[in-house]
Amino acid sequence: MTVHARRQGLITAMTLLPILAAPPAEAAEAGQIFTFLQAEQLERRSRDGADSLNWDIQGWIGTDDHRAWLKSEGETTDRGRLAEAEIQLLYSRRLDAFYDLQAGLRYDPEPAGDDGAPARSFAVLGIQGLAPQWFEVGASAFVSHDGEVSARLNAGYDLSVTRRLVLQPTAELNVALQDVPERGVGSGVNDLELALRLRYDLTRKIGPYIGVNWRRMMGQTARLAREDGEDDDDLAVVTGIRLWF
Amino acid sequence: MTRFTTAAGLSRRSALKLGGIAGMASLVTIHTGRRSFASAAGIYELAITADRIIIDGVSSKAIMMGGTVPAPTMRWREGEEVVVHATNRLDEPTSIHWHGLLIAGVMDGAPGFNGYVAIQPGETYTYRFRLRQSGTYWYHSHSALQEQAGMYGAIVIDPAGPEPVRADRDYVVVLSDHTAEDPMRVMSNLKGDAGYYNQAQRTLMDFVRDARDSGFNAALSDRLDWGAMRMDPTDLADVSGYRFLVNGRGPEDNWTGLFTPGERVRLRIINASAMSIFDVRIPGLPMTVFAADGQTVQPVRVDEFRFGVGETYDVVVLPREDRAYTILAEPIDRTGHARATLAPRPGMSGPLPEPRPRTLLTMADMGMGMDGMDHSRMAMTGDGMAGMDHATMAMADTTDLGRPLGWADASTPPGDKALDYADLVSATVNGDDRAPDHVIEVQLTGIMDRYMWSLNGRPFGKDQPIRVRQGDRIRITYVNTTMMAHPMHLHGMFVALENGQGRRMPRKHVVLVPPGRTMSVVLTASEPGEWPFHCHLLYHMAAGMMTRFIVDDQTT
Numbered sequence: 100m101t102v103h104a105r106r107q108g109l110i111t112a113m114t115l116l117p118i119l120a121a122p123p124a125e126a127a128e129a130g131q132i133f134t135f136l137q138a139e140q141l142e143r144r145s146r147d148g149a150d151s152l153n154w155d156i157q158g159w160i161g162t163d164d165h166r167a168w169l170k171s172e173g174e175t176t177d178r179g180r181l182a183e184a185e186i187q188l189l190y191s192r193r194l195d196a197f198y199d200l201q202a203g204l205r206y207d208p209e210p211a212g213d214d215g216a217p218a219r220s221f222a223v224l225g226i227q228g229l230a231p232q233w234f235e236v237g238a239s240a241f242v243s244h245d246g247e248v249s250a251r252l253n254a255g256y257d258l259s260v261t262r263r264l265v266l267q268p269t270a271e272l273n274v275a276l277q278d279v280p281e282r283g284v285g286s287g288v289n290d291l292e293l294a295l296r297l298r299y300d301l302t303r304k305i306g307p308y309i310g311v312n313w314r315r316m317m318g319q320t321a322r323l324a325r326e327d328g329e330d331d332d333d334l335a336v337v338t339g340i341r342l343w344f
Numbered sequence: 345m346t347r348f349t350t351a352a353g354l355s356r357r358s359a360l361k362l363g364g365i366a367g368m369a370s371l372v373t374i375h376t377g378r379r380s381f382a383s384a385a386g387i388y389e390l391a392i393t394a395d396r397i398i399i400d401g402v403s404s405k406a407i408m409m410g411g412t413v414p415a416p417t418m419r420w421r422e423g424e425e426v427v428v429h430a431t432n433r434l435d436e437p438t439s440i441h442w443h444g445l446l447i448a449g450v451m452d453g454a455p456g457f458n459g460y461v462a463i464q465p466g467e468t469y470t471y472r473f474r475l476r477q478s479g480t481y482w483y484h485s486h487s488a489l490q491e492q493a494g495m496y497g498a499i500v501i502d503p504a505g506p507e508p509v510r511a512d513r514d515y516v517v518v519l520s521d522h523t524a525e526d527p528m529r530v531m532s533n534l535k536g537d538a539g540y541y542n543q544a545q546r547t548l549m550d551f552v553r554d555a556r557d558s559g560f561n562a563a564l565s566d567r568l569d570w571g572a573m574r575m576d577p578t579d580l581a582d583v584s585g586y587r588f589l590v591n592g593r594g595p596e597d598n599w600t601g602l603f604t605p606g607e608r609v610r611l612r613i614i615n616a617s618a619m620s621i622f623d624v625r626i627p628g629l630p631m632t633v634f635a636a637d638g639q640t641v642q643p644v645r646v647d648e649f650r651f652g653v654g655e656t657y658d659v660v661v662l663p664r665e666d667r668a669y670t671i672l673a674e675p676i677d678r679t680g681h682a683r684a685t686l687a688p689r690p691g692m693s694g695p696l697p698e699p700r701p702r703t704l705l706t707m708a709d710m711g712m713g714m715d716g717m718d719h720s721r722m723a724m725t726g727d728g729m730a731g732m733d734h735a736t737m738a739m740a741d742t743t744d745l746g747r748p749l750g751w752a753d754a755s756t757p758p759g760d761k762a763l764d765y766a767d768l769v770s771a772t773v774n775g776d777d778r779a780p781d782h783v784i785e786v787q788l789t790g791i792m793d794r795y796m797w798s799l800n801g802r803p804f805g806k807d808q809p810i811r812v813r814q815g816d817r818i819r820i821t822y823v824n825t826t827m828m829a830h831p832m833h834l835h836g837m838f839v840a841l842e843n844g845q846g847r848r849m850p851r852k853h854v855v856l857v858p859p860g861r862t863m864s865v866v867l868t869a870s871e872p873g874e875w876p877f878h879c880h881l882l883y884h885m886a887a888g889m890m891t892r893f894i895v896d897d898q899t900t
Contacts, residue, residue: 130805131886133535163796163803196791197574229793232571259547266548303533303540343536 134160135343136169140296142339143177144312148330150177153337158344159191166191168201180211187223198228205241216282220244233257248276249284265298265306278319283327285319296337304343312337388418388428392438392463392485397494399587400594404524406494407434407485413592414518414616415483415497422478422504428471430463437462437487440471441835442499443654444481444638444853447473449873452835454486457892458873462487478503479638480612480656482518489527492618492882496520500612501638508640508771509660511610515601519624519673519682521586521617522594530583531883538795541584543679544702545576569707574793577705579827580751581677582795582883583619588675588682595683598693603686605666614656618882621829621856622673622682623650623754624657627697629669629686631659633763639838639851640771649763650676650754652831652856654880657763661686668694676754678702700755703748709827711860751829751859765843768850774840776868777847780819784810788824788832788857788879788889795887797879803888810877810891812869814898821864822857830884831856834893836875839865854880872897 136158144151155172168191173184189203205221225239235255242248255269273289296310314333316324321331390410397406397413409415409430420426432438439462441453449458451473463469478501485495498516523530533540546567554563570577593599603609611631615622625631625648634643635658649657663669668687675681678699685693748755756762790797802808812818820839822832833854840849842864849866857863878890 133532135532135536137536163794193794197793229574231574232568233574259545261547261549262543262545303537 130162132160132162134158137344138340138342140172140337140339141342142308142337144174144335144337146333146335151175151182151335152177152179153339161191164193166199168203181208183210184208189223189225191227194226194228197230198226201225201227201239230254245279247279249289250274263300265300267296267298267308267310269294269296275320280323283320283323283329285321285323287318287320289318289320290314290316294337296339298341306341308337308339308341310337311335386420386424386426388426389431390415390428390440391431391433392440392495393433394435397592399522399589399592400596402524402587404522405526406522407438407490408494409440409483409497413494413496413522413589414520415495417498417500417516418483419500419502420475421502422475425472425474429468430471431468432463432465435465437464438485438490438495439463439487440483440495441486442471442473442481442483443833444479444656445473445499446476446836446838446871449836449871449875452873452875454835454876457835457876475501477501477638479635479640480516480614480658481638482614482616482656484616486876489531489618489882489886492521492523492527492530494522496616498612498614498616509610509634509643509658510608511660512607513601513603513609515609515611516591517601517611517613517671517684518589518591518616519614519620519622520589520592521583521620521675522589523583523586525585527618527882531886534582534795534883538582538792539576539579541582542576542578543584544578544580544677546578573710575710575827576792577709577827578702579705579792580702581619581621581675581679582828582881584677584679586617586620586675586680588617588620588622588673588680590671590673590682590684593684595681599684600690600692601684601686602690603663603688605664605688607663609661609663609686611659611661611671612656613651613659615651615653617653617675619653620675621650621652621831622675623648623700624671624673625649626661626669626671626686627695629661629663630761631661633657633659633767634771636768636850637838637852637854641850642769642771642848644763644767644769645761646763646767647760648754648756650856652829652854652880653882654831654833654854655852655856668692670694670696672697674700676703676751701748703750703753703755705827705859706750709751709859711825765841765850766845768841768843769845770840770848770850773847774849774851776817778817778868780817780866782812782816783819783821784812785821785823786810786832788822788826788830790826790828790884790889792827795883797884797887797889799877799879799889799891802891804878804885804890805888807888807891809874809894811894811896813896814869814872816869817866818869819864819866821862822855823862824857824859827859828881828884829856829858830889831880832878833880834867834875834877836871836873836893836895837867837869839867841865869895871895 138156140155142153144153151174153174157170159166159168168189170187174182185205185207187205189201191199191201194200202224205223207219209218221241221243227237230236237253240250251273253271258266260266271292275284275286275289277286292314294312296308298306298308300306312335316331324331392409394407396403406413430440439453439455450460451471455462481499483497484491498518587594590599630645630647632643632645637656666688668685671684673682787800789801831854838851841852872895875893877893878885
């Protein structure tokens with residue numbers, strides 16, 4: 100290497116140095132972290148029997164590709180006693196333009212009252228996304244700490260009647276691979292839940308709604324419920340609010 | 345806004361008025377509605393501060409340069425050296441980018457590029473550059489989302505030689521979009537729900553109307569086509585809730601430029617908005633466009649033009665009547681308008697035209713053929729000019745329902761002339777007419793549902809920089825795979841738009857690429873450095889629609 104070339108190399112290095120030392124551009128970054136938290140359902144369910152308060156909350160924090168998800172749904176009596184609940188904490192990885200693969204843990208706390216089954220925990224593997232024709236869909240498989248396997252499918256659709264009035268049908272199906280009698284679960288299809296909510300979006304973030312929610316237990320699960328003296332069929336009128344925090 | 349002139353000493357306007365009294369009648373007065381900076385020494389102090397502004401009587405937060413929104417107009421002269429001391433009085437890093445100026449990379453003002461580091465709170469950065477061009481340009485923040493919050497202003501560089509046109513009045517018209525929301529919140533809302541700000545999403549009521557107009561099956565099949573792609577034909581602009589400004593004034597404030605009937609009025613119109621593509625017109629007053637992006641073009645007389653974020657047009661108008669004329673700029677999603685007035689006396693206002701209807705995107709905007717015509721292939725490569733005729737496109741897409749259909753349909757009245765890129769003919773012959781050494785295809789990509797935007801499918805940070813050698817002749821072919829128009833901006837160098845004008849292709853710093861279309865530009869990679877290359881829609885850039893355009897220095 101000649102002196103001249105060496106000097107050129109030095110100049111090049113000096114020119115590049117500030118470029119290499121510069122922090123990443125602040126105007127744009129692919130790895131920016133955002134958060135999202137939405138209560139899709141915060142509602143009172145009124146029925147022939149005891150009324151209940153129900154929630155269904157989902158949120159995430161993370162980048163476009165990697166997110167931590169929090170999902171919780173459950174029910175309390177109108178006196179505030181916990182009837183059933185679950186919390187899922189999931190790692191979510193973007194698969195493509197429309198779907199996320201999710202894996203993590205689910206925890207069902209012990210309900211209040213005498214006949215409360217003990218708390219349980221599960222491993223979760225699921226997929227969530229947006230299907231053609233704008234259907235929000237999800238499928239999850241659960242393995243309990245006792246090795247029992249169950250699964251859940253759900254779908255929902257937001258039909259804008261007007262700019263603010265939204266009709267939202269939803270469906271959820273739960274299935275189990277084996278009987279878990281102490282939990283009132285039989286193998287096969289456990290239950291089907293269909294609901295229709297009519298929401299008025301005051302803003303994009305605040306939308307009160309009314310609707311109906313119908314849950315029908317099926318197969319073995321329905322039989323176990325009847326043996327327990329419970330109704331295998333639950334129809335409720337719901338009033339609630341959808342909130343985006 | 346009450347902060348007018350004199351805070352920085354004698355304004356250019358006053359100085360020129362004095363000059364006029366002294367008999368220098370050939371001098372043109374520049375009015376901006378703001379003070380404009382002029383300094384014999386060519387040294388400027390510019391503080392960046394957070395403060396409040398009042399628009400149409402409503403107060404909101406803003407980030408500003410020089411104490412105003414827009415920032416003071418920089419009035420410079422070709423050939424002079426300019427020194428700007430920019431002091432950051434925010435509690436976050438900031439930067440000033442000189443949009444369209446041919447300057448050394450480290451002075452370009454984009455943090456993370458060319459060794460330029462953002463100005464930290466309390467620090468002062470000294471920009472120093474010699475002006476190698478003339479015309480209308482602008483300056484703005486290149487950090488975070490500060491541009492949306494008010495960090496933008498005009499640059500007027502007088503030519504060393506004669507002006508390309510004679511004008512009695514010279515006004516800067518800075519168009520922008522102002523939101524009362526925190527721009528970071530806007531971005532967060534878009535990430536949570538990409539359709540958050542779309543107030544025109546199709547409803548069941550729209551379906552009923554469409555079924556009545558065009559038949560149930562046709563309406564259903566249309567819905568299913570869009571649903572299959574999970575795309576929304578009403579997706580014209582990502583953000584709404586804007587108040588649209590002219591020189592920082594809302595429609596009610598009604599910024600006014602004065603004229604005496606019969607005078608020639610020059611308007612330097614700058615699209616300094618964060619997200620808004622405008623259709624601009626002055627009802628009753630045809631405009632003669634004579635410069636695009638600061639570069640002189642052969643005069644073309646138009647009734648209106650559509651322009652993308654970052655573009656500038658210089659026009660001359662000849663108001664002959666003793667009445668007020670309305671300058672109207674409607675964003676393409678028609679969620680409001682920017683309005684100003686040209687009037688013989690202060691306090692006047694002209695008629696405000698009915699808002700134009702909002703267009704509905706079509707499959708052609710997705711790059712898919714409609715009625716057997718494949719519009720996406722009507723590309724502007726080489727001399728293929730068919731694809732640029734927006735008027736023809738619009739007619740081809742419009743059904744007998746009388747509603748505007750297709751991105752390009754601006755609802756231009758029959759007989760009126762809308763500016764077309766093909767109309768832009770450079771006033772000078774291009775210096776370098778070599779055939780391109782390299783063709784670089786740049787796909788404009790995005791996943792709307794997640795509000796992800798990228799180039800060639802890779803967001804900034806995971807991008808593959810474009811690397812060329814200094815002196816190379818490059819063709820860049822933009823392939824817009826998305827449903828939105830993207831104003832593509834290359835720092836550091838002008839590109840020549842391949843619009844069929846041969847050796848008189850117009851030189852531009854921003855090229856608006858319509859949805860689903862292909863366009864190309866050529867450039868000589870004359871400026872070594874590591875230049876930002878991005879979509880000038882602010883939230884698209886922030887989401888990652890940016891890459892590095894590296895010109896390797898061949899002299900070291």
